[in-house]
Amino acid sequence: MAPIHPDPRSLIQFITWYASRSSGGISKIRLIKFLYLADVHSFRLRRQKVTPYNWSFYHYGPWTLEAQLDIEQCVTEGVIQPQQFAPGGDTEEITLYRASGPDPNIYQRLTAGFEFALKADIDRWSRAPLNLFLNYVYFETPPMGDARKGELLRFDAETFQEEPARVQETPKRYSSRGAREAFQRLLISKKGAADQVAVPRDAIVDDAYVAALEALDAQDRLSGQLGGIVEADPDSFT
Numbered sequence: 001m002a003p004i005h006p007d008p009r010s011l012i013q014f015i016t017w018y019a020s021r022s023s024g025g026i027s028k029i030r031l032i033k034f035l036y037l038a039d040v041h042s043f044r045l046r047r048q049k050v051t052p053y054n055w056s057f058y059h060y061g062p063w064t065l066e067a068q069l070d071i072e073q074c075v076t077e078g079v080i081q082p083q084q085f086a087p088g089g090d091t092e093e094i095t096l097y098r099a100s101g102p103d104p105n106i107y108q109r110l111t112a113g114f115e116f117a118l119k120a121d122i123d124r125w126s127r128a129p130l131n132l133f134l135n136y137v138y139f140e141t142p143p144m145g146d147a148r149k150g151e152l153l154r155f156d157a158e159t160f161q162e163e164p165a166r167v168q169e170t171p172k173r174y175s176s177r178g179a180r181e182a183f184q185r186l187l188i189s190k191k192g193a194a195d196q197v198a199v200p201r202d203a204i205v206d207d208a209y210v211a212a213l214e215a216l217d218a219q220d221r222l223s224g225q226l227g228g229i230v231e232a233d234p235d236s237f238t
Contacts, residue, residue, distance in 0.1 A: 008051045008067070009074050010106045011038060016080045017099040018119060023126040025083070025096035028071060029060070030130075033137055034122060036062040040141050041117040042110075043155050050110065055155075057147040061137045071097075 015034045019026035026034075035051060042050035053064040074080045080099045125133045138144050142160045143153035 008070050010104055012071055012074050013079045013099055014104045014106050016097050017104055018122050019126045020098045022123055025098040026126060032063060032067050035067050037121050038118050041114055043160060045111060045113050049155055055153040057149050057151055060134055062153060
């Protein structure tokens with residue numbers, strides 16, 4: 001079967017363009033997760049990823065440096081446009097990525113099923129609370145099923161064959177002192193703390209994790225008429 005990788009920057013442009021139409025824009029944390037979900041849907045349908053990225057479990061879920069660099073390149077080329085806002089109060093300046101113009105045509109080598117699934121995810125999750133979105137990525141996508149922090153995520157037939165059982169599992173609730181202390185440090189010192197805090201995989205749903213996600217969600221959203229998805233520190237919260 002021939003590779004189906006389009007230029008990943010075209011996929012970034014499309015996701016940003018569609019999110020701009022459905023919710024006003026998108027933050028980097030959500031954009032990276034949608035790129036990961038694009039690979040998940042593609043592998044479900046054709047047993048091939050749609051990007052060349054090697055995903056790893058990093059902080060708040062799947063991440064790859066290549067995707068972040070491609071997003072920055074899209075900004076440099078003017079394919080997507082970042083806009084900064086200062087909501088006021090104690091809220092830090094936030095960034096919203098947007099794309100305008102006609103539909104970026106990325107469908108020549110992709111299927112209608114893939115397009116439908118990706119658009120459905122953007123419709124569902126671009127406005128949803130961030131904690132719900134990240135929990136969906138954690139618990140309902142096969143590569144994250146047995147992943148541990150720092151590991152590459154597996155895209156293979158065996159991983160996806162186990163998908164139904166993983167989706168139906170009820171996540172256990174842990175109370176890890178180490179995770180609690182780690183997240184408290186993260187909340188106290190937002191910038192740079194993520195690079196030094198190790199979050200145990202078995203503690204991702206303890207109370208400290210929930211508190212951290214609530215704080216991130218407050219920073220991820222822009223209040224007011226724009227109603228967009230935003231980001232306080234796109235390089236720290238991935």
